[in-house]
Amino acid sequence: MERGVSMKKQVRIDDIVSAVDGVILFKGENDYVRWVVSSGLMSDVLTTEEEEILLLSSLTTAQVVRTADMVGANAILLAYNKPVTDDVIALARELGITLLGTPYPVFEACHLLSPLFFGD
Amino acid sequence: MKVSELCERLGASAVTGPFDDRDVTKVYTSDLLSDVMGFAEEESLLITIQAHKNTIAVASQLDMPAIVICNGRKVPDDMRESAVQEKITLLTTKDSQYTASTKVYLALSGA
Amino acid sequence: MPNRFPISTEAVDKTPVATMEIILRLKVKDAMVTNVLAAKKSDTLREIQMMMKENEISGVPVLDENRLVGMISVNDIINALDRNYIHDKAEKHMVRNLIVLEDDMPLTFAVSYFNKYTYRRFPVINKEKEFVGILSTKDVLAAMLFEMNKEINALESRLTSVRADMPNQIVQEFVIKRFDFENAGTASFQLKKLLKEKSVDRKVLRRASVAAYELEINVAIHTFGGTITFIFDKDRITIIAKDNGPGILNVDEVCEEGFSTANEWIRSLGFGAGMGLPNTKRVSDDFSITSQVGVGTTVTSVIFLEAKDESE
Numbered sequence A: 001m002e003r004g005v006s007m008k009k010q011v012r013i014d015d016i017v018s019a020v021d022g023v024i025l026f027k028g029e030n031d032y033v034r035w036v037v038s039s040g041l042m043s044d045v046l047t048t049e050e051e052e053i054l055l056l057s058s059l060t061t062a063q064v065v066r067t068a069d070m071v072g073a074n075a076i077l078l079a080y081n082k083p084v085t086d087d088v089i090a091l092a093r094e095l096g097i098t099l100l101g102t103p104y105p106v107f108e109a110c111h112l113l114s115p116l117f118f119g120d
Numbered sequence B: 001m002k003v004s005e006l007c008e009r010l011g012a013s014a015v016t017g018p019f020d021d022r023d024v025t026k027v028y029t030s031d032l033l034s035d036v037m038g039f040a041e042e043e044s045l046l047i048t049i050q051a052h053k054n055t056i057a058v059a060s061q062l063d064m065p066a067i068v069i070c071n072g073r074k075v076p077d078d079m080r081e082s083a084v085q086e087k088i089t090l091l092t093t094k095d096s097q098y099t100a101s102t103k104v105y106l107a108l109s110g111a
Numbered sequence C: 001m002p003n004r005f006p007i008s009t010e011a012v013d014k015t016p017v018a019t020m021e022i023i024l025r026l027k028v029k030d031a032m033v034t035n036v037l038a039a040k041k042s043d044t045l046r047e048i049q050m051m052m053k054e055n056e057i058s059g060v061p062v063l064d065e066n067r068l069v070g071m072i073s074v075n076d077i078i079n080a081l082d083r084n085y086i087h088d089k090a091e092k093h094m095v096r097n098l099i100v101l102e103d104d105m106p107l108t109f110a111v112s113y114f115n116k117y118t119y120r121r122f123p124v125i126n127k128e129k130e131f132v133g134i135l136s137t138k139d140v141l142a143a144m145l146f147e148m149n150k151e152i153n154a155l156e157s158r159l160t161s162v163r164a165d166m167p168n169q170i171v172q173e174f175v176i177k178r179f180d181f182e183n184a185g186t187a188s189f190q191l192k193k194l195l196k197e198k199s200v201d202r203k204v205l206r207r208a209s210v211a212a213y214e215l216e217i218n219v220a221i222h223t224f225g226g227t228i229t230f231i232f233d234k235d236r237i238t239i240i241a242k243d244n245g246p247g248i249l250n251v252d253e254v255c256e257e258g259f260s261t262a263n264e265w266i267r268s269l270g271f272g273a274g275m276g277l278p279n280t281k282r283v284s285d286d287f288s289i290t291s292q293v294g295v296g297t298t299v300t301s302v303i304f305l306e307a308k309d310e311s312e
Helices: A013-019 A042-046 A062-070 A086-095 A106-118 B003-010 B033-039 B053-061 B077-086 B097-108 C017-025 C045-055 C074-082 C107-116 C137-155 C186-197 C202-222 C276-283
Strands: A023-026 A035-038 A053-057 A075-078 A098-101 B013-016 B026-029 B044-048 B066-069 B089-092 C059-064 C067-073 C121-125 C131-136 C170-177 C225-232 C236-243 C286-292 C296-304
Touching (some): A013 A023, A013 A075, A013 A098, A013 A106, A023 A086, A035 B097, A053 A062, A062 A086, A062 C186, A062 C202, A106 B026, A106 B097, B003 B089, B026 B097, B033 B053, B044 B097, B053 B066, B053 B077, C045 C059, C059 C131, C067 C074, C107 C137, C170 C202, C186 C202, C186 C225, C186 C236, C202 C225, C202 C236, C202 C276, C276 C286, C276 C296
Parallel strands (some): A035 A053, A053 A075, A075 A098, B044 B066, B066 B089
Antiparallel strands (some): A023 A098, B013 B089, C059 C067, C170 C225, C225 C236, C286 C296
């Protein structure tokens, strides 16, 4: 089921927001992503070779935003509707990365997103 | 779905166990142990890459039927020993947390 | 009710960035007051009232030998005067259910306690459960002001130099502070910006960013602090992370996947997976690490600008 590291299709961020009952905390430069990486560990995120991803995380620190930027993520989806501090939003704005929130835990968010990425 | 069946569906390998081939009905995906402790329901299946001995302690406390270690992460010896001691089933898969979560969901929802 | 997260960020969320860095660095023992007047449990409340008056303090810990057994505050004295039991012994009326701090706790924990509870001061105990001091909000402020002065001086040493040892060479150096999570990554970000300006190949840029970031984070999490230097040459990018200790006994071990010396607190922030150096090695064209225990470690990563032949 794991596809190769080639150009995957674009999935619109608006569709993602709908799928996970999400909110847009900051709208960045890009309006699409190509794949999802779900991880709470920074080093793990950095090993991904996927491009233009959606980073799904339950951690809401500035480091998540920086790590996402380092791997060229297009958007970050924060699980559990955890409160996000102003400095994190400001950082997302500075780096131009879309910041989204969802009330669902990570596992639920994963499968709510799957029709968008696995379906054809 | 039983742990052993889930293991097959995922194409995963069992590093330890399955000990008590229980039914999996709930799942929690997280790499942060503090997060698992705070929010995971008891008896959930844990999907994570946190291949560390502490993960066993957390899984044991929450009476989890099994842990799925993703991204092909190697299970260190002390973690494996601890899992055997606590009778926690450890499954490993090459899939990422995202893919594994999706697969488990599909398996549990009868797809 | 499930456990909370080990770090409650409620209190520190509203504080400015620089202040939070400093709080993260400090421990309770750095801020607490140690020569604290204490009472014995056999002292009367009147005696304690006099103690408070003469020394202009508003709270007194009550000890049994070295162990903390209770606290008496001005409120307790007022009640005693009002209800006429000012001559009673302290142990009869002292507050027993105390929230205490441990001297080794990071100051952030203490700050979150202030936020959670309405008490303004907390007694501090050491690992042996002996009473060692008191921490109140004013002590937190005093410690921070002191650190901030030091910080301002140190900030001046955060330098960016453009040297040309050879034409077309750009050198940038950044200071990395221990546990400086707010700023960890800013140096790598500068490198990324530079490489983007220079229109470096996308894949090379990403590898360099990952290497720089992992090394920068490592210095922040695992060392006493250090520097990271980027050298941009015609054909390569060199990243050198140098720290002031503690040094690594076995460098092969730290390059193994999964090996980490991080504690729970670090892991709860998403670090310490033991992948930092292996990740760096993997994306580098050339990688070396040297270390001396008690002195420090230097990690060098080289990435060639000419992208290696990679199949899509």
